[in-house]
Structures are given as structure tokens and as C-alpha cells.
Amino acid sequence: MAFVQAPPQLANPFSGDRVLRSYLRRTLPPALLDTLENEAMALGELVKDLYPQQLQAIDQQPRLVQWDAWGNRIDRIELAPYWEQMPEIAARFGLVAHGYDKEKGAHARVYQFTLVYLYAAASEFYGCPLAMTDGATRALLETTNHRLIDRAVPHFLAREAEGLWTSGQWMTETTGGSDVSGSETIASRDDQGQWRIYGRKWFTSATTSEATLLLARPEGSEHSGADGLALFYLEPRDDHGKLRQIEIDRLKDKLGTRKLPTAELRLFGTPAEPVNGLSHGVRAISPVLNLTRLWNCFTALSLYRRGLQLLQDYGSRRQVFGKPLGEQPLHRDTLADLLAEFEAGFHLTMYLAELLGKHENGLLDESHRALWRLLTPLAKLWTAKQAVAGLSEIIEGFGGAGYVETTGLPGLLRDAQVLTIWEGTTNVMALDVLRVLRGTEGAFTAYQTALRGLAAQISAQELLSVRQAVLSASQALNEGLPGLLRGGEHGQSGARSFSIALARTISAALLGRHADWCLRAQDDGRPAAAARRFVRRGLVNLFDSPDPDADLLTEG
Numbered sequence: 001m002a003f004v005q006a007p008p009q010l011a012n013p014f015s016g017d018r019v020l021r022s023y024l025r026r027t028l029p030p031a032l033l034d035t036l037e038n039e040a041m042a043l044g045e046l047v048k049d050l051y052p053q054q055l056q057a058i059d060q061q062p063r064l065v066q067w068d069a070w071g072n073r074i075d076r077i078e079l080a081p082y083w084e085q086m087p088e089i090a091a092r093f094g095l096v097a098h099g100y101d102k103e104k105g106a107h108a109r110v111y112q113f114t115l116v117y118l119y120a121a122a123s124e125f126y127g128c129p130l131a132m133t134d135g136a137t138r139a140l141l142e143t144t145n146h147r148l149i150d151r152a153v154p155h156f157l158a159r160e161a162e163g164l165w166t167s168g169q170w171m172t173e174t175t176g177g178s179d180v181s182g183s184e185t186i187a188s189r190d191d192q193g194q195w196r197i198y199g200r201k202w203f204t205s206a207t208t209s210e211a212t213l214l215l216a217r218p219e220g221s222e223h224s225g226a227d228g229l230a231l232f233y234l235e236p237r238d239d240h241g242k243l244r245q246i247e248i249d250r251l252k253d254k255l256g257t258r259k260l261p262t263a264e265l266r267l268f269g270t271p272a273e274p275v276n277g278l279s280h281g282v283r284a285i286s287p288v289l290n291l292t293r294l295w296n297c298f299t300a301l302s303l304y305r306r307g308l309q310l311l312q313d314y315g316s317r318r319q320v321f322g323k324p325l326g327e328q329p330l331h332r333d334t335l336a337d338l339l340a341e342f343e344a345g346f347h348l349t350m351y352l353a354e355l356l357g358k359h360e361n362g363l364l365d366e367s368h369r370a371l372w373r374l375l376t377p378l379a380k381l382w383t384a385k386q387a388v389a390g391l392s393e394i395i396e397g398f399g400g401a402g403y404v405e406t407t408g409l410p411g412l413l414r415d416a417q418v419l420t421i422w423e424g425t426t427n428v429m430a431l432d433v434l435r436v437l438r439g440t441e442g443a444f445t446a447y448q449t450a451l452r453g454l455a456a457q458i459s460a461q462e463l464l465s466v467r468q469a470v471l472s473a474s475q476a477l478n479e480g481l482p483g484l485l486r487g488g489e490h491g492q493s494g495a496r497s498f499s500i501a502l503a504r505t506i507s508a509a510l511l512g513r514h515a516d517w518c519l520r521a522q523d524d525g526r527p528a529a530a531a532r533r534f535v536r537r538g539l540v541n542l543f544d545s546p547d548p549d550a551d552l553l554t555e556g
Helices: 018-027 030-056 086-092 102-122 127-141 146-156 281-317 329-360 366-397 399-403 409-420 426-439 443-456 461-485 488-493 495-521 526-536 549-553
Strands: 063-067 073-078 167-170 186-189 195-205 211-218 230-234 246-251 262-274
Touching (some): 018 030, 018 102, 018 329, 018 495, 018 526, 030 102, 102 127, 102 281, 102 329, 127 146, 127 195, 195 211, 211 281, 230 281, 281 329, 281 366, 281 409, 329 495, 329 526, 366 426, 366 443, 399 409, 426 461, 443 461, 461 495, 495 526
Parallel strands (some): 167 211, 186 211
Antiparallel strands (some): 063 073, 186 195, 195 262, 230 262, 246 262
């Protein structure tokens, strides 16, 4: 019989994840750790069992049915069957609710995002509506609109699928997504005083959600531009499931995230309610963006980890040149780079989750709040780029099989690509970093203080090169800051490379700190190897001054 290559198998993603399990042992109190490990093991088993279903469901996509048999406009979205089981999983494992569990205190976000990290790669981007639901919950809870809080939040945090609602986030219009100042959506009051929304939303993910937050410009607003937008809450469908003065023009035909229903739609007087006043809606929706950016980070990690897990398993099954691929020196060298990058991004993202949990429990001082504000766009920017680059290399590691659609591997890369775009592109995130550095007092000082504090916890002989690299990079960043903060286009053009340097440097410090603990507490030298490799692959001289040739080169 002709040779047939055995495909990679997906094991329980929690049981074999030394990076996650080691981090949790260092971070969580023993009792909470035991509870989380039991829940994570159960979720990991479910994810493993879902994997064959994912492969079989590759071609499934949602479908828009605009008309019934008798010519009535119905605009019904039929979901992919694989997607239909996601609400039950999300509710059972509390993928939003755990983040608001007061008994877990400041650890609630680490607990929640551990499960999100294990789940996201299996969710076929059901994590998208969950992310927006998490953000909507936080945005509502930060208001005094108790009617909306009582109406929506219990559904957003439901632990049974029958009561679970998800929320959309309808911001993007044909005028753009990141710059909403040109928004053309209008809110006006009818004769009964009911606010109604009129306009076109160009990119609405999770169009099947039970609720949504959106930006609209109230008629007669005294404010212009972005300040004149208000944040509104609406429920797209009535009690019978019929859309409320909404028509769906089409579903987007996308590069990836194909099971996620993303629509272009028009609103013709859809009833809505202001969330928190009739202006400054961008400020009101910022809690949503902070959370969806963190979900973006964990989705990037989850997809990256899925690719690594499959590649490592494949390396034990694929024989080349007389021995397993996983034993070939050049393959191992490539894999080591991928693992080191992943570990660094993991520790940055988990640190951000720690800061968020403390922030929501009133445990951050002003300096750490500034640090949290800075690290949110940094982590989103960098982990998204990491996932795309890493998964591209991972697919290459499978050779020709990595390019075959039905292996499920190309989908990982396609799906990861959206993470550099959602909630702000890399350049938009870099500009956000620049705004924080210019406008948030003490942000860079807080960053440098955190670096020095982390470096002080790296004392093992095996990690002295890591500590020195962090301190050297810190000095280089300090010297490069004045040029970045200079006004105008000169400062802006360096924001991207400077942001990546900030992200890589603090990631190295966080990884080094954890590696030092692993050497002492677990006698495990693998995180130290990852930290050394990560800094060797580039930490000092990560960014350049703005390039005067850039304008000439891009003139056309």
C-alpha cells in the first residue's frame, strides 16, 4: 500500500501547555488555582473533541435569506451549524461572566482570560461577539443608567444558554472605522419622545446578537465631529425575532472569520436609548474598546498556540531524511524562535489581564493606571503581528500540506490576519500609543519604573544577559523618546517602530522575571532558554529614527 502521512492530532490544549500552567502556578492563590485547573481541563477536553468537527465544518458559512417564498422581506441570517453550539459552551464556562465574579477579586480577569485563551481557537470567532458583550457589560456598568443595566447585564453574564445575550458594536460606516468623526448615522426623537436611528453601518460583526451599542449623531447636537456623537443601546429584533426597522444589504465575503456573520445594514428609524448622555459617545464606548483589544490579544495567542501545538505533534509523525522532522536541527531551530516569540507575547498579555483585574477592583495607583493605558494598544498591536508572522512560519513548517485548505491550517493564518485590523490597525494602535505618551502624565515614567522593577527580579546567573538586554533597551528607548514626542509628522512617522520596541522590551522583562521564578521554584530552564533566545533575536536597536527617505520612496 502507498504511504499516507498521518495528520497532526490535537491533544487537550490545557494539559500540555507548560507556559500557561507555570504562569498560573506563580500567579494564583492555591485554592483558586485548583478550581481553575479543573475547569480549564474540562474545557480543554471539549476543545480537543471539537477539533474533528472544526475540520469537517471548514466550508460552512452563514447565509442571508432576504425574502420568504411569498415575497416578504425577512432578512434572516442562518448560522453555520458548528457555530450554533457556541452559546451553550460560552455560558457553561462563563467566558464573560467569570470576569465579573466579585469573589475572585483582582484575579477574575486572569481566570476568565485563561479560559478564553483555551477556547478562542476552537470558537470559529464566536469570541468576537463575546468580546463585544464583555465590553458592553463594562460600558453599561460604568454608567448610572440602571434601567439598561438591569435590562441587559444579567443576560450578558448568564450562565445558561437560554438566557445568554451577546452584544454587537456598530461603529464602522462607509466614511471609515478608526476615525468616526465623519459618522453619518443620525438619532432623532419621534412624536412620542422615542429615539430612533437612521443610517448605514458598513461592517457589523455578530449581526445576530440580541443587543448592540452604536454611535449616532443626535439631531440638533451643539457639538461637532466626534464629540457630537452619542452612544446608543438598541435591540435589533422584537420579541418575535423580526428586525426592527433594519434591512441587511448583504453579508461580507471575507478573507477569514468566515463563520462569523458580518453584515452591511441600514437602519430606518430603529428604536434606541442613549446610554450616557447625548454627546462624547466615543469616550463612553472606550471601555468596550479596551476590552475588545484585550480579547484580540488572547485570540492571537490562542491561534498561535494552536498552530504550535499542531506543528509540534506533526514533527513527531513526519519522517524526513531518516528521522522525525521534530529531530531535524534546522526545524528545531525554527521552532525555538516561534516558541520564544510566543512566550514573550503570552506574558505581556497576561500581565495586561492582571492590570485590568486590579484596575476594576480599585487596586491600581495612578502610575499603574497610566501603564495599563499604555500597554493596552501596545499588546494589541504586537500580539496581532506576532500571530500573523508566526502562523505563516508554522504553515511553512508543514510543507505542501500546510497550503491545503482541508487540513484546517490555512484558516489559522486567514483568521489571524483580521486581528491586525480589528479594533484599530497597527498604525492606529501606534498613534494611540503616541497619544498616551504625549497626553497621559507619567505614562513613560510608569513604563520605565515597571521595567526597572521587573529587571530587579531577574537575578539568576543564567538570565543576566536578559537583564542586561532589558536595561540597555530601556536606555535606548529613553534616548529615543524626545524625537518621538516632537510635534508634527516627524514624531508620528516613528510611532510604529517605537511602539514595537516598547512592546518587545517589556515582554522580555516579563518573560525574564517568570523564567527566574521557574528556575527557583520548578527547576525548569525552558523559560530561561526562551528569554535568552528572545533577546538575542533583537531587543537593542529595535527602532530607528524617522527615515528621511520614506517620503521620497513612497512618492509613486
